Amino acid sequence: MAPGISLTQEQLTNVLGGLSVPVEQARGLPGWMFNDPDVYAMEQERIFASSWVCVGAEDDLPRIGDVRPVEVAERPLFLVRDEMGYLRCFHNICSHRGALLVSETGRRKTIACPYHSWTYGLDGTLKKTPHICGQGVHDSPTLDRSLHGLKPVRCATWARLVFVNLDPLAPSLDEEMAPLAERWADYDLSLLRFGEAEDFLLPANWKLAIENYVERYHLPWVHPSLNTYSGIDGSYEMIGRLHVGVGSRKVTPPRPAGPLPRFPDLPPERIGCGEYPAFFPNVLMGLHADYFFAYVLTPDGPHRTKERLYTFFVGEESRDPKYAGARAAMHKMVADINREDMDIVSRLHRGCASPAMTGAVFSPVFEKTSQAFQRMVAERLAEPREAPAVSL
Ligand code: FES
Ligand SMILES: [Fe+2]
Numbered sequence: 001m002a003p004g005i006s007l008t009q010e011q012l013t014n015v016l017g018g019l020s021v022p023v024e025q026a027r028g029l030p031g032w033m034f035n036d037p038d039v040y041a042m043e044q045e046r047i048f049a050s051s052w053v054c055v056g057a058e059d060d061l062p063r064i065g066d067v068r069p070v071e072v073a074e075r076p077l078f079l080v081r082d083e084m085g086y087l088r089c090f091h092n093i094c095s096h097r098g099a100l101l102v103s104e105t106g107r108r109k110t111i112a113c114p115y116h117s118w119t120y121g122l123d124g125t126l127k128k129t130p131h132i133c134g135q136g137v138h139d140s141p142t143l144d145r146s147l148h149g150l151k152p153v154r155c156a157t158w159a160r161l162v163f164v165n166l167d168p169l170a171p172s173l174d175e176e177m178a179p180l181a182e183r184w185a186d187y188d189l190s191l192l193r194f195g196e197a198e199d200f201l202l203p204a205n206w207k208l209a210i211e212n213y214v215e216r217y218h219l220p221w222v223h224p225s226l227n228t229y230s231g232i233d234g235s236y237e238m239i240g241r242l243h244v245g246v247g248s249r250k251v252t253p254p255r256p257a258g259p260l261p262r263f264p265d266l267p268p269e270r271i272g273c274g275e276y277p278a279f280f281p282n283v284l285m286g287l288h289a290d291y292f293f294a295y296v297l298t299p300d301g302p303h304r305t306k307e308r309l310y311t312f313f314v315g316e317e318s319r320d321p322k323y324a325g326a327r328a329a330m331h332k333m334v335a336d337i338n339r340e341d342m343d344i345v346s347r348l349h350r351g352c353a354s355p356a357m358t359g360a361v362f363s364p365v366f367e368k369t370s371q372a373f374q375r376m377v378a379e380r381l382a383e384p385r386e387a388p389a390v391s392l
Helices: 009-019 037-046 173-183 206-213 321-352 368-382
Strands: 053-057 066-072 075-081 087-091 126-128 152-158 161-165 192-202 235-239 243-248 274-279 283-287 292-299 305-314
Touching (some): 009 368, 053 075, 075 161, 152 173, 173 274, 206 283, 206 292, 206 321, 235 368
Antiparallel strands (some): 053 161, 075 087, 087 152, 274 283, 292 305
16 A cells, blocks of 8 residues: 555454464554545544543643643643643634634633633633623623533543543543552552653654653663663563553662662562563653653654653652752653654654565563554554544
8 A cells, every 4th residue: 555545454354463462473554544634634533533642731721810722633632730720621612713722721710711811710711702792891691601511522641641642432541540559559659749840852653752662672782771770571462452662670770879768568579570561552651669760752744753752750859959950860861762763763664664664573581561552543444433423
């Protein structure tokens, strides 16, 4: 198939078939699936419009009235922290004629539309319709304001990360996260405290960032420094319905700026352990005894992915200025590893543009995880869930 031609069900079934066999015989997604605009559009509808998509961290909106525009499945949305301190998500369009309401991060007392100044509360209720029935006449006998509030989108948080789901019928985030929550029951994730956030722009398809993240085969060549304290030996795979990744029993990063507080009461085997799952479809996580990080990936067309890295530390104590150097050093270490990955993943993207890239063959030892992630994608494209009864 050449890029630009719509996919057929038969093609999708063939791609899925190539991934649904033991790793030794598997054939990965063909290169055009990382470049084709039709594939991208299909992913947005069949994956992003019906999944719990991560849109950032609670710490992006710490105060009442903070707003932040986000985009999921090419729908403009915005997040807001309401008067009660809860995070909410709404479609970012005015109930009047559909103007975009929030175009930048900031703090608001109300959400006023820049077009005709219809004004909404932080809870989405329509409060004001100025001059709707002539100069100085702000009420209309034919418009019941209570019926024209902003359209809400499901929003939930987990480990300080914020997720939204456009599908009103999808299971709750807690249900979808249950296998990871169980896996990480030793860690009191309510102790996580925000460290730092940093943005990156990856010139590559979003799927390549994930399939790279979930395999450790590339460590000796792409991350020679990381490989000295977290090598490919001692690693293990984690493959669940919605998470896939690797763990390592021996992660001993240098701490030139000193130690950081740890999660309390961890079993000894957790002290030098790191686990790195991708939660489908767009967040990459890393959990350790003394820090947690997450990359939130936002696809921006088939050739580009926005990445936002968040680092978190453990307990109020970790916010003490005496740990500032250690926090900054840890954040930099994680970010530097990402810079190494960005370089190789952009090469991967350029290679996948070639029609000669007919699909990966996988290392049977190290790349069952990349196969599993690609299979999750292929399954959702080839066997989409029924369209939700209410679809926004
Ligand atoms: S479109 Fe928003 S007030 Fe008119
Ligand atoms: Fe890497």
